[in-house]
Structures are given as structure tokens and as C-alpha cells.
Amino acid sequence: xxxxxxxxxxxxxxxxxxxxxxxxxxxxxxxxxxxxxxxxxxxxxxxxxxxxxxxxxxxxxxxxxxxxxxxxxxxxxxxxxxxxxxxxxxxxxxxxxxxxxxxxxxxxxxxxxxxxxxxxxxxxxxxxxxxxxxxxxxxxxxxxxxxxxxxxxxxxxxxxxxxxxxxxxxxxxxxxxxxxxxxxxxxxxxxxxxxxxxxxxxxxxxxxxxxxxxxxxxxxxxxxxxxxxxxxxxxxxxxxxxxxxxxxxxxx
Numbered sequence: 001x002x003x004x005x006x007x008x009x010x011x012x013x014x015x016x017x018x019x020x021x022x023x024x025x026x027x028x029x030x031x032x033x034x035x036x037x038x039x040x041x042x043x044x045x046x047x048x049x050x051x052x053x054x055x056x057x058x059x060x061x062x063x064x065x066x067x068x069x070x071x072x073x074x075x076x077x078x079x080x081x082x083x084x085x086x087x088x089x090x091x092x093x094x095x096x097x098x099x100x101x102x103x104x105x106x107x108x109x110x111x112x113x114x115x116x117x118x119x120x121x122x123x124x125x126x127x128x129x130x131x132x133x134x135x136x137x138x139x140x141x142x143x144x145x146x147x148x149x150x151x152x153x154x155x156x157x158x159x160x161x162x163x164x165x166x167x168x169x170x171x172x173x174x175x176x177x178x179x180x181x182x183x184x185x186x187x188x189x190x191x192x193x194x195x196x197x198x199x200x201x202x203x204x205x206x207x208x209x210x211x212x213x214x215x216x217x218x219x220x221x222x223x224x225x226x227x228x229x230x231x232x233x234x235x236x237x238x239x240x241x242x243x244x245x246x247x248x249x250x251x252x
Contacts, residue, residue, distance in 0.1 A: 003037045009169050012176035014041030024051040025127055026071035027135040033073070034131045040075040043172065048251060066153075068138040068164045072175065075131050078183040082234070083132055084238070085182035086125045088224050090134050092192045093178050094121050097171035098138075102157055106198035109226050109243065113199050118152035134179075136171065140164050187222065192221050199243065204228070207241035214246065 004017055011017070023029045030044045048064040062069045076083060087110040090159040092111050095105040098120065106114040113121035124135040139145075139153035140162055154162040181189045194200070197220055205214040215230040225236035226243070 003163065003165045004168065007165045010169055011043075012173055013122045015043050015172055015176065016041060017043050017045060018227070020047065021046045022046070022048045022050065025049050025135070026069055027124060027133050030073050030133055031126070031128065034133065038073060040073055040131070042073040043070055043168075044073075045070040045168075062137055063142055066141040068136075068140050068167055070136055070168065071171075072134045074134065074179060076182070078181075080127070081126050082124075082182050084110075085186065085224050086124055086132055086134060086179065088193050088220075089178040089182055089189060090123045090125065090136065090175060092189060092196070093126070093174035093187045094123065094136060094138065094171055095196050096192070097167065098154070099171045101154055101162060101167075104196060107193055107196045108198040109220065110224075114235055115152050115157055117198070118150050120152050120154070120157075134175070138167060138171070140167055151175065186224075190220060190222070190224065193224075198236060199226065203246040204243050205246055206237070206243040208237065208239075 004019055008017055020029065021110050022023070026046040026049065028051070030048065031044060033042065040139045046069050049069055049246055064092050065070070088107075091107040091111065091113060095107055098105045098113065104116060105120070108114050111123040111125070112119055114209040121136065121138040126133045126135070139151060141155040141164070143149045143156060155166065178189055199217040200219050201217065203214065203216050205212065213230065218227040218229055218234055221227050221236045223236070225238045227234050
């Protein structure tokens with residue numbers, strides 16, 4: 001199974017690894033297995049993705065053998081209306097896992113992890129009838145990225161090659177802890193997210209319900225919503241298309 005063999009016995013229960021040489025996407029592959037009744041805790045790693053994607057179907061840059069692309073199958077007992085919180089729980093798990101190698105990482109609500117405003121990891125949470133798939137892509141050892149991507153990797157930041165297996169273990173240890181806190185202890189989870197929020201205080205623009213909107217981020221609310229000042233009042237944004245930081249605040 002390659003270099004992931006060494007961490008198999010160290011994984012928190014009930015996590016276990018299934019390694020695939022090539023998949024369309026790890027989320028698609030694990031969805032099939034979930035539909036066949038696979039129990040929770042499966043971690044499917046794709047060495048190569050032919051159709052890896054991020055939110056809204058955007059392509060995910062993932063060079064073979066350099067990045068870490070995996071999906072985790074969960075069967076939550078928490079009410080379904082709380083499942084959206086898995087994005088923040090996963091963001092915190094990834095950020096803290098990367099902090100084993102780097103200074104504090106930033107979380108860009110709701111699904112990206114940044115280092116110095118450059119994307120180092122992305123998260124895609126998808127729900128089924130009775131299961132949740134958490135897809136995670138982490139830039140571990142790439143040194144070059146397409147010109148249009150504002151991205152970085154652990155290797156670029158640390159100036160050395162990093163073990164993908166070690167990164168996976170650090171993230172899964174924390175995901176095991178935080179994935180159980182989307183209902184109880186969620187406020188404690190949010191404290192960690194708020195400390196790392198990349199958007200607080202920033203002027204942002206986003207698309208919501210087909211409408212383009214902009215405002216200043218005031219923080220993250222008690223349910224994980226993004227608090228944005230819009231037209232003089234604070235509004236909680238539960239879901240939005242990609243949130244972009246404005247390059248400069250408007251001149252008043």
C-alpha cells in the first residue's frame with residue numbers, strides 16, 4: 001500500500017485505510033462504497049485522481065505522488081441539519097494537523113486552509129441519505145503550481161519534503177476528535193476556528209441565491225455562520241458561493 005502502511009496501526013478507531021492507485025475522485029469512489037453499506041471510518045486515498053474536484057465542481061490540482069487526496073466516510077448520529085458543521089470541524093482538524101509542521105494556519109470559511117493567504121488545503125463535504133463524505137486535499141510536496149492558482153505546499157513552506165503518511169495521521173487524529181463535536185462542545189470547536197479565521201475584519205464579496213453581495217466580516221456566529229455587516233446590520237450567512245476577499249476596501 002506504499003508509505004501509508006506504517007501508520008495503519010496508529011489510526012484512531014474506527015479509521016482504516018483503503019489505498020487506490022487511480023480513481024475518478026475519492027469522494028465519488030467512497031460514495032459507491034457507502035451505498036453498498038460500508039461502515040464508517042473508511043479513509044480512501046487516491047494516489048491519482050482523474051476527475052478530482054472542489055466545491056461547485058471546480059477542478060482540484062493534485063499531482064500524482066506529491067499531494068494527499070483522501071475522503072472519509074462517516075455515519076453521523078447528530079441531526080442532519082447540523083451536518084454542514086463538518087466543514088468547520090474538518091477545517092480545524094486540517095489546520096491543527098498542519099501546525100505540526102508550520103506556524104498557525106488560517107481557515108477561510110467554510111472550506112479552505114491557508115498559509116499567508118495562499119491555499120494549502122481544500123475541503124469538500126457531501127451528504128448522502130445516512131452518511132457524510134469528507135473529502136480533503138492537501139498540498140504536501142508540490143513545488144510548482146499553475147499560474148492562476150494562489151497556492152503553496154508544506155514542502156515550499158518548510159523547505160523540505162514531508163511524509164504524506166505523517167500528515168494524514170496528524171489530520172485524522174484531530175478529525176476523530178472534532179467530528180464528534182458538531183452537536184455538543186461545538187462552541188469549543190468554534191473557538192479554535194475563530195482564532196484562525198482568515199476573513200474576520202476583511203471586506204468580502206460573495207454570491208448568494210444568484211445575487212452578488214459584499215460586506216465586512218465581523219466573525220463567526222454560534223452556529224458556524226459567517227457574520228457579515230451588510231448595509232449597516234449584521235447578517236449570518238449560512239451558505240454562499242465562493243467568498244472572495246476584496247483586493248482593497250472601497251474609498252468612502
